[in-house]
Amino acid sequence: MSASVSPKEEQSSNFAFRVQTILPIVGVLIALIAEVLLPNHPNLKYADLPHYRYFLYISLAVVAVLALLSLFWESLRRKYSYRGAFVGGVYIFLTLLDLVTAKWLLLPQLYFPSIARIFHVFFEDSALILTCIKSSFLLLVKGILIGFIAGMVCGIAVGWSRGANYWIYPLIRILGPIPSSTWTPLALVVFPSAQGAAVFLIAFGVWFQITILTASGIQSVKKAYFEVSSTLGASNLQNLFKIAVPAASPSIFLGFFNATCSSFVALMAAEMIGCKSGLGWYVNWQKTMLSYPNVYAGLIVVAVFCYILVTLQFKVRDRLLSWQEGVVKW
Amino acid sequence: MVEQVTRNLEKVTERAAEHREVGAESTGAIRARNVRKEFIDPNGEPVIALERVDVDIQPGEFICLIGPSGCGKSTFLRLVAGLIEPTEGTLYLDGEEIKKPGYERGLVFQDPTLFPWLNIYENVAFGLKMRHIFKEKKDEVEEFIKLVKLEGFEKSLPHHLSGGMAQRAGLARALVNHPKVLLLDEPFGALDAFTRMNMQDELLRIWKERGTTMIMVTHDVDEAVYLSDRIFVMTPRPAKIESIVNVEIGRNETYGRKRDSVDFLHLRSKILQILDYTGKAAEIEYNI
Numbered sequence: 001m002s003a004s005v006s007p008k009e010e011q012s013s014n015f016a017f018r019v020q021t022i023l024p025i026v027g028v029l030i031a032l033i034a035e036v037l038l039p040n041h042p043n044l045k046y047a048d049l050p051h052y053r054y055f056l057y058i059s060l061a062v063v064a065v066l067a068l069l070s071l072f073w074e075s076l077r078r079k080y081s082y083r084g085a086f087v088g089g090v091y092i093f094l095t096l097l098d099l100v101t102a103k104w105l106l107l108p109q110l111y112f113p114s115i116a117r118i119f120h121v122f123f124e125d126s127a128l129i130l131t132c133i134k135s136s137f138l139l140l141v142k143g144i145l146i147g148f149i150a151g152m153v154c155g156i157a158v159g160w161s162r163g164a165n166y167w168i169y170p171l172i173r174i175l176g177p178i179p180s181s182t183w184t185p186l187a188l189v190v191f192p193s194a195q196g197a198a199v200f201l202i203a204f205g206v207w208f209q210i211t212i213l214t215a216s217g218i219q220s221v222k223k224a225y226f227e228v229s230s231t232l233g234a235s236n237l238q239n240l241f242k243i244a245v246p247a248a249s250p251s252i253f254l255g256f257f258n259a260t261c262s263s264f265v266a267l268m269a270a271e272m273i274g275c276k277s278g279l280g281w282y283v284n285w286q287k288t289m290l291s292y293p294n295v296y297a298g299l300i301v302v303a304v305f306c307y308i309l310v311t312l313q314f315k316v317r318d319r320l321l322s323w324q325e326g327v328v329k330w
Numbered sequence: 331m332v333e334q335v336t337r338n339l340e341k342v343t344e345r346a347a348e349h350r351e352v353g354a355e356s357t358g359a360i361r362a363r364n365v366r367k368e369f370i371d372p373n374g375e376p377v378i379a380l381e382r383v384d385v386d387i388q389p390g391e392f393i394c395l396i397g398p399s400g401c402g403k404s405t406f407l408r409l410v411a412g413l414i415e416p417t418e419g420t421l422y423l424d425g426e427e428i429k430k431p432g433y434e435r436g437l438v439f440q441d442p443t444l445f446p447w448l449n450i451y452e453n454v455a456f457g458l459k460m461r462h463i464f465k466e467k468k469d470e471v472e473e474f475i476k477l478v479k480l481e482g483f484e485k486s487l488p489h490h491l492s493g494g495m496a497q498r499a500g501l502a503r504a505l506v507n508h509p510k511v512l513l514l515d516e517p518f519g520a521l522d523a524f525t526r527m528n529m530q531d532e533l534l535r536i537w538k539e540r541g542t543t544m545i546m547v548t549h550d551v552d553e554a555v556y557l558s559d560r561i562f563v564m565t566p567r568p569a570k571i572e573s574i575v576n577v578e579i580g581r582n583e584t585y586g587r588k589r590d591s592v593d594f595l596h597l598r599s600k601i602l603q604i605l606d607y608t609g610k611a612a613e614i615e616y617n618i
Contacts, residue, residue: 224443227413232457232507233433242460246447323447323487 018077020084021070024063027091032056034095034103041105044114051119052098063087113293121297128282129301135277136305139195140267143202144260151207151255155214159248160240169215176208180262181269194274201270202263209259210252217251218244250324253317260313264306279305357424358434358510358543360387360410364419367405379405381570382419385562389510392537392544394554395562397605402569403547403562407513410545411437423510433457436504440516442496444488450499451475451484457507467506474502477536494525498532505536514546518553530557534585551601555579555594556586563604573604 035056040047070077094115100106102114122129154172157164180201187197221244229243245252271280279302286294367380380402387393395403408414409421412431421428423435431437444453455471458464464471475481478498488496497517504512517533518526530553537544548554554561561575579593587594 222443224439224441225445227411227431228437228439228443228503229445229456229460230413230431231411231433231435231437231513232460232503234456234460238460242456243445246445249447323489 014074015072016074016077017071018081018084020081021067021077023084023088024091025060025067027088028056028060028063031091031095031098032060035098038099038103040102040114043105044102044109046114046117046120047102049114049116049120051123052102052114052116055119059091110290111292113296117293118296118300121294125294125297129297132277132279132282132298133301133305135275136267136271136279139198139270139275139278140202140263140309143199143267144206144263146199147203147206147259147263148210148256150203151210151259152214152252154207154211155252155255156218156240156245158211159215159218160244165215172208172211176212180205180208180266184269184273188274194270194276197273198267198270198275198278202266205262205266206259209262210255213251213255213258214248217248217255220251221247250321253321257310257313257317260309264302268302358389358541359422359424360511360543360545361385361422361425362406362409362419363422365406365409365416365421366418367402367409367414368417378568380409381568383571385571385574387543387545389543390541391560392558393546393560393562394558395545395547395564396549396551396554396601397564397572398549398566400566400569401564402566403564404515405569406564407437407515407545407547410511411435411513413437433461433507434510436507436509436512438497438500438504438512438514438517440519442488442493442500444491444496444499444503446488448488449484450480450486450488450491453488453499454502454506456503461507470506474506475499477505477539478502478532494521494529497521497529501533501536505540505542508540509542511543511545514544516547516549519549526553531584531586533557538585551598551605552589554601555597556589561601563601565605575601575604 032053035053066076066080070080098115101109101112102116154168158169158172159165183201183204184197187200188194191197191200225243225247226239229239234242267278268280268283271278272284275281279298283295283298283302286292286298362383362385365380365383366378368376369379371377383406395406397403405414409416410423410428412428412435415429428435444450445456448456451471454475455464455468458467458471475484478501480495480499480502483491483495483499488499491499497520501517514533518529521529533544534557536542544557546554546557555577558577561577562571563573563575564570565572575597577587577597579587579591579597581587
């Protein structure tokens with residue numbers, strides 16, 4: 001079914017309609033009908049929780065407004081109609097989950113609670129979850145910052161100076177590939193607090209990634225850049241900071257991207273070993289309490305948390321590395 | 331014939347007079363004494379990259395180095411730039427020994443090698459910033475961007491420019507430092523024929539305006555004859571300057587030379603002869 005109005009008409013007037021923008025509304029309506037019309041299974045606990053239903057009402061309002069706006073707003077129309085089928089699909093998936101868990105109770109409800117029950121956690125436990133987000137964020141920022149600075153220093157030294165390369169590089173080769181969680185026993189002994197140990201574990205993973213990619217980035221800078229800059233009057237130090245580092249920045253950024261991704265792993269692992277706060281600790285603790293709705297809620301928070309951080313990173317990269325020809329897309 | 335010679339002589343004298351004028355106020359004399367360069371190849375064997383060179387290049391002179399690959403022309407340029415050190419002998423700039431690269435010897439490659447993370451303005455301003463004189467000489471950045479006709483492209487990134495434009499930006503970047511000597515390593519080699527001819531004229535214009543000593547590596551005999559005062563013809567195995575040819579053909583109003591004049595063609599085939607490419611190319615020319 002051809003959805004778009006012919007391009008000519010689209011140009012002449014700003015007003016246009018695309019069928020794809022309706023798909024999210026359809027998805028939400030299906031979810032809502034299933035939730036409202038079908039009765040919950042008689043054995044379902046917490047059957048009266050309204051959160052999922054409220055969520056669907058709000059969703060309906062939002063997708064309706066978006067569909068209306070995209071009638072008039074061209075850039076929104078383009079993006080929203082492209083994503084329309086996906087958004088609709090998400091609600092169909094939620095409907096299936098709702099059916100399987102709340103309506104028909106096909107899975108053991110201890111491990112697979114209803115959607116409403118999971119959403120309920122966000123309200124019930126919001127204070128604790130917020131503290132956990134804050135504590136995880138602080139650990140992550142400290143770890144990444146320390147690891148990044150140490151990694152840049154080592155990477156630049158190894159990539160630039162032959163002496164540093166001789167002494168430090170073998171060390172990096174030996175220590176680096178050890179997964180940072182392996183250091184846990186040592187970290188717990190050396191650092192007075194579990195927080196300190198966690199920062200160390202995160203920083204360690206980040207340090208390795210940044211060092212390797214900074215060093216290789218600097219080593220593979222075109223020699224001609226240095227030759228030209230030298231004949232333009234640049235000193236050795238200027239060659240390093242005005243040529244080598246900017247030229248290696250795509251590689252450094254790739255290292256940073258890998259590092260943040262692995263730092264999430266290190267963060268969760270570190271928080272599970274001894275911290276009394278943080279998202280990793282929350283998920284682990286709720287698991288031992290057999291409180292699976294909280295585990296899922298925690299996982300959702302972790303997913304959103306990491307997604308936001310990675311998206312932020314892409315924004316920064318797009319700004320800093322826009323000079324690159326044919327930027328690598330991830 | 332006699333007339334022709336007299337006319338040429340007149341022009342040569344004229345040019346020499348011009349030269350003295352430029353030479354009196356500008357510097358940029360290169361002297362090479364006993365310069366030899368050896369490299370060690372991957373097998374550990376020494377390879378002679380350049381045999382003994384003894385030359386004097388006058389301030390404001392336009393020199394072309396020509397020869398097939400492996401004849402040491404780029405090696406000579408790098409030696410003058412100070413990017414490599416001679417195995418034996420010494421090079422001097424205005425009587426001072428050349429030991430390392432410096433802004434007074436600007437360098438332009440065949441690949442413009444603009445810094446891709448800087449825009450055109452920042453690229454041109456790079457040398458001034460490195461020398462910490464950007465604040466005082468800010469106006470000159472614009473001036474040189476104008477000189478190479480790139481006004482309006484200051485904010486563009488290097489990969490948005492065409493080959494010719496990028497090469498002009500590279501030229502401006504080197505010139506903004508007011509180098510005494512400009513070293514050009516096949517600067518127009520990657521450009522199409524028309525762009526190349528335009529760039530040659532622009533280079534001559536800049537040369538005349540600034541009185542910079544030009545040392546240019548090229549593999550194009552026409553280009554060498556069109557541009558230079560003297561041509562260093564180089565041959566490989568052993569890599570050395572085989573002979574130095576004075577180009578005594580009068581320059582036209584764009585300071586270039588009439589490409590289809592008898593003198594031009596004559597000199598061209600003479601150089602090809604030295605390079606041992608006498609055979610077919612020359613014969614075909616004279617059969618026309």
